[in-house]
Amino acid sequence: MxxxxxxxxxxxxxxxxxxxxxxxxxxxxxxxxxxxxxxxxxxxxxxxxxxxxxxxxxxxxxxxxxxxxxxxxxxxxxxxxxxxxxxxxxxxxxxxxxxxxxxxxxxxxxxxxxxxxxxxxxxxxxxxxxxxxxxxxxxxxxxxxxxxxDYIKIDEKIAKELGVFGDKKILKKIKEGKTVEINGKKISYKDIGYIKxxxxxxxxxxxxxxxxxxxxxxxxxxxxxxxxxxxxxxxxxxxxxxxxxxxxxxxxxxxxxxxxxxxxxxxxxxxxxxxxxxxxxxxxxxxxxxxxxxxxxTRDTLKLNIGGKIVEYRRDEKTGDLKLISSQPQ
Ligand SMILES: [Zn+2]
Ligand SMILES: [Zn+2]
Structure with missing residues (x-):
């Protein structure tokens, strides 16, 4: 954006x-x-x-x-x-x-x-x-x-461990906020991801x-x-x-x-x-x-270019908090 x-x-x-x-x-x-x-x-x-x-x-x-x-x-x-x-x-x-x-x-x-x-x-x-x-x-x-x-982001590593990463249907359901059952275990987005x-x-x-x-x-x-x-x-x-x-x-x-x-x-x-x-x-x-x-x-970086002055922030996807990374005057 x-x-x-x-x-x-x-x-x-x-x-x-x-x-x-x-x-x-x-x-x-x-x-x-x-x-x-x-x-x-x-x-x-x-x-x-x-x-x-x-x-x-x-x-x-x-x-x-x-x-x-x-x-x-x-x-x-x-x-x-x-x-x-x-x-x-x-x-x-x-x-x-x-x-x-x-x-x-x-x-x-x-x-x-x-x-x-x-x-x-x-x-x-x-x-x-x-x-x-x-x-x-x-x-x-x-x-x-x-x-x-806001949208649900899946943690690839955890999803792989639970064996749901390759299953697009199940992932879609989880991303929609639904709870699915795998091998008798109930899984929601909270188990394998977070809200961005x-x-x-x-x-x-x-x-x-x-x-x-x-x-x-x-x-x-x-x-x-x-x-x-x-x-x-x-x-x-x-x-x-x-x-x-x-x-x-x-x-x-x-x-x-x-x-x-x-x-x-x-x-x-x-x-x-x-x-x-x-x-x-x-x-x-x-x-x-x-x-x-x-x-x-882009991704988690917010970059300002104001009259040639470049300021970069990292944005926490969960809280929206900003952390100043760099600031270069013109
Ligand atoms: Zn005016
Ligand atoms: Zn006016």
């Missing part, structure tokens, strides 16, 4: 930062959270095939989160996209999306499914699920998380801080959050955004493992580097995202 960070800016893009968008690729399936202006150019920069996009989630109808959509659709039409494209939007915005399609003369030659977001599970794919939660912004807005389903905790990637978009958020992002392996303001929660409240102090509180209290920050106000354009250095040196497992960062999860 890979998480590509396509844009990290606030309301206004700048030379270094594009409008917000996060792209998760899981076994060839592309899931996009938000689609700010210029997103398709970022996709091309990272050499992601646009045809991989299967799901697009728009968290709310503010320009910085949606302006890239017409461009992506235009491209998909021109490149002969032939999948069914699934677009999830906040409740009450179906007409707005239809206006965009009509206004831009977008006539897709592929199927588009438009669904409205609601609290709870909004997508159940074979191996992962997406959940949404209505948050507190100036308009109807949803935060999201991706969760790989699926990875959880949360995306907190524009919102005020509120207590229920903690439960929503609980035990995230990767918590990606807006941090529009720094050390000025009053201002954040006034503008329906989060301040870093609140994001840190959310991170600590939700037992999340890694906090990745983005969507910074343009007021910090000059000092953002200084703020980053201070916060990253004072806190473990907190990083400021750069555009085109890549977070890669």
């Amino acid at each position: 890979r998480v590509y960070i396509l844009g990290t800016s606030g309301t206004f893009p700048n030379k270094r930062r594009n409008h917000p968008s996060v792209f998760i690729e899981y076994k060839g399936v592309g899931i996009m959270f938000d689609c700010g202006e210029g997103t398709q150019r970022q996709i091309r920069s990272l050499k992601i095939k646009p045809s991989k996009i299967k799901y697009i989630f728009l968290t709310h109808w503010h320009g910085d989160h949606i302006l890239g959509l017409p461009g992506i659709l235009f491209s998909l039409i021109n490149m002969g996209y032939s999948e069914k494209l699934n677009i999830f939007i906040p409740r009450g915005y179906k007409k707005n999306l239809e206006y965009i399609l009509k206004g831009f003369g977008i006539e897709p030659n592929f199927e588009i499914s438009i669904k409205e977001l609601h609290d709870g599970k909004v997508l159940d794919d074979q191996e992962f699920e997406i959940y949404a939660k209505k948050v507190k912004h100036s308009i109807e807005t949803y935060s999201l998380y991706f969760k790989q389903k 905790k699926g990875i959880k990637v949360s995306y907190i978009t524009d919102t005020l801080f509120f207590e229920d958020l903690i439960d929503f992002v609980k035990d995230s392996d990767i918590l990606i959050s807006e941090s529009y303001y720094f050390y000025d929660p009053h201002l954040a409240k006034e503008h329906y955004h989060l301040d870093f102090i609140e994001v840190k509180n959310l991170f600590d209290r939700s037992n999340s493992k890694l906090l990745l920050l983005m969507h910074f106000s343009q007021r910090y354009d000059k000092e953002i580097e200084m703020i980053r250095e201070k916060i990253e040196s004072e806190n473990k497992n907190i990083y400021f995202l750069e555009d085109l960062s890549i977070i890669e999860y």
Whole structure:
């Protein structure tokens, strides 16, 4: 699985930062959270095939989160996209999306499914699920998380000892959580394996801080959050955004493992580097995202590439705990 960070800016893009968008690729399936202006150019920069996009989630109808959509659709039409494209939007915005399609003369030659977001599970794919939660912004807005389903992993050595390793039928049953009987002995997954905790990637978009958020992002392996303001929660409240102090509180209290920050106000354009250095040196497992960062999860290794800085963690499959393996500055 890979998480590509396509844009990290606030309301206004700048030379270094594009409008917000996060792209998760899981076994060839592309899931996009938000689609700010210029997103398709970022996709091309990272050499992601646009045809991989299967799901697009728009968290709310503010320009910085949606302006890239017409461009992506235009491209998909021109490149002969032939999948069914699934677009999830906040409740009450179906007409707005239809206006965009009509206004831009977008006539897709592929199927588009438009669904409205609601609290709870909004997508159940074979191996992962997406959940949404209505948050507190100036308009109807949803935060999201991706969760790989937990699954039973068999310990090859023990399975061989018990003589069940070669029996696919029996193994399948055990992996489904059933108990089987072999030579009069009852065997369940607990005897020959364990539950591998699926990875959880949360995306907190524009919102005020509120207590229920903690439960929503609980035990995230990767918590990606807006941090529009720094050390000025009053201002954040006034503008329906989060301040870093609140994001840190959310991170600590939700037992999340890694906090990745983005969507910074343009007021910090000059000092953002200084703020980053201070916060990253004072806190473990907190990083400021750069555009085109890549977070890669293979087997039990979580590798971050943020602006050329490489950080590697080992992830405990049973508990989800992270252990820092190496960190190489740019
Ligand atoms: Zn907004
Ligand atoms: Zn925003």
